[in-house]
Amino acid sequence: MPKGKIAAKSPIMMEMQPGTYYWCACGKSNNQPFCDGSHKGSEFTPKEVKIEEVQSVFWCRCKQTSNPPFCDGSHNDL
Template sequence: MSDAIRASETPIAVEVEAGKSYFWCSCGQSKSQPFCDGSHKGTDFTPVKFVPEDSKKMYFCGCKATASRPLCDGSHSK
């Protein structure tokens, strides 16, 4: 598998709704960052489904290197 494209040097803040499904872009090619727009088609990448338990602001990984997919774990600063 090839490496993901680094879509952002910082996390992407999003106000999420409890119980709603979000699909995080794992390839970095989506024009709708941090979420999937289907740009991964034809690659080995697949979006990561995320359903938050609470409605609040969350920080999604933009560098695509997080170990806490889909949320930022600070990997962008390493």
């Protein structure tokens, strides 16, 4: 799968409530780290993420992670 545009060179930590979220894979969303539909017409699709319990999440914003949608430290090599 191709890597998206770098939206930021750092992850964002968020306290997430249970629910379904859609992580932006293309890097073009103005609502990072979540999808706003900017991928339309491209090869990218958002990644559905189901959060079962309240938890802190480090969302990848560099879009280079090998563990989407979560940060794996790839931004350190940019």
